Amino acid sequence: MNKATDTQQLAYIAGQAADARVNLEIETEGMTLNIGPQHPATHGTLRIIVKLDGEQVIAAEPMMGYMHRGYEKLTEVRTYPQVTALINRIDWLGSFANEVPFIQAAENLMEVEAPPRAQWIRTALFEMSRIANVVLFLGDMGVQLGAVTPVFFAFRDREFILNQIEAVTGGRFHPNFNRIGGLKDDLPKGWIEETRGVLGRIQNFCDEIETLVAGNEIFQARTRGIGIIPADVGLAYGLSGANIRSSGVDWDIRRDGGIGLVHNELDWKVWTHPDGDSYARFWVRLQEVRESCIMIEQILDGIPAGPVMAKVPRIIKVPAGESYVETENPLGVMGYYIVSQGDLTPFRVKIRSASFNNVSITPWLLKGVYVPDVVSILASLYFILGDIDR
């Protein structure tokens, strides 16, 4: 029965470490503090009940469900093209990226491949939605620590990216632009040149943030060594994206086994950080925005000519089968497990969203930290409530 496996040992050590952070020497009266559901640190409506001992958290339990919309049930009564309109709203800051894995899973089942031009444009918009999403994080992280200015920079510069996304797709937040077999439309005239200018702005924004926020002494004092996630614990909780790369795990689906997008034809780098603290998560995301700019520049140079839509039947019936596709979305790994039984509607869609796993570590991570760090740790995990509740 008591077969001590690695993870049990790990869990034990992690539990000991978390317990050790709680100072038991000073007897203070316990208190229960309710953070949320409406709180600026939560990007939506998340409620966290923390039990405090003095200034220290001894237990934290997030309460979700305020935004649960039941997309897994709703997909069973929608046709495949209609589903993209729903899943746009999962991670609403990077909507385009939400559509891509679902469409690819459906394309796998139908054995349709998007033409090269569509794949290149998809990758460009995929990375632009990452910029739109993460830029807001970079500004927002300052707000959580009391610096209000960076978020205005973020909103200002994100607007340029959103304008470019809107110019192609017609939607700032909910593009609904992917089709099974390609894209709805081609790029508008002059878009490539305009986008080059926008990328320069984003690069400037990254430099500004690096000096203003990341280089700030107070910011470093509030984030360095706070909220450390060891790599093994992060993996066992299913953390993904920048959250796990900042714990030193060199794993990015765009590079390792991404299908259907053209990241492997570009010259770029996966950034990791050995520390695993709040600062590392901020720093890795900052580098990722820069890397996205580098990628988009190469894509703009290399988009091949040709059609943007493969030949697909007018009414889409997906053959029976099962397919799982995941991509490296702005918030982390997002995947769709589609079970099709040959109908117009999916039989079952399991939506594996990044934030749900990313936030599930909070009861462990918040144990023993101090109240002001709760907000900075939550902000550094970076979740979108739509991505937790689905």
Added chain:
Amino acid sequence: MTEEETAAPEADAARDALVATLAEALGDGLVASEVKAGVDVWVRVTSQAWVETAQVLRDQCGMKYFNFLSVIDWLPSPFGRDMDAQVDQPDPVEPGEMTWGITGGQTRFQMLARLHDPVNHVGINIKADLDDDQPTIDSWITVYPGANWHEREAAEMFGVHFTGHPNLTKIYLPGAFEGNPMRKDFPLLARRVKPWPGLVDVEPLPGEDDDETEAS
């Protein structure tokens, strides 16, 4: 015992090795497996071997990454809520025969979990049949702490009981909610109030008649 790889175009050493390791470690616990070379691998295990499967995969195959855990309800929807049906069925009809997906199945409810190897970049889908009347299975929390919330979600949505779970309370639904919404026989109330218009949506839009000939 094992359904051998079906006429795949190329061999997939890494995924075949996974299946071989599981077959050796679990014995009769491994019911079926399927490898799609270069794409993915599925295994179906007995519900008794559920936790052991996770342990073997984590300790011997490097599957350190917990991806997700959920349930599939294979019952065809009794409400005809399908685009093929012109309107919703006002009353549930007797559902048709169940057809299972990859690696087959024998019961209505089936566990579906996915693990990943972050070093060699191989994932695996694991399925297990559950009892029809009282779906119960052991919790994965001792192996992967991240399974905690996934199991809570599966429990409230499908009514599956996870033995050994410390806190199997509702995660999304209000506390007094009755029923398991993701089960196929749970009606989607929005559809009961306003029935699905069916094929009305597929009516051609003005100006679209010309494209009709060229597409499909």
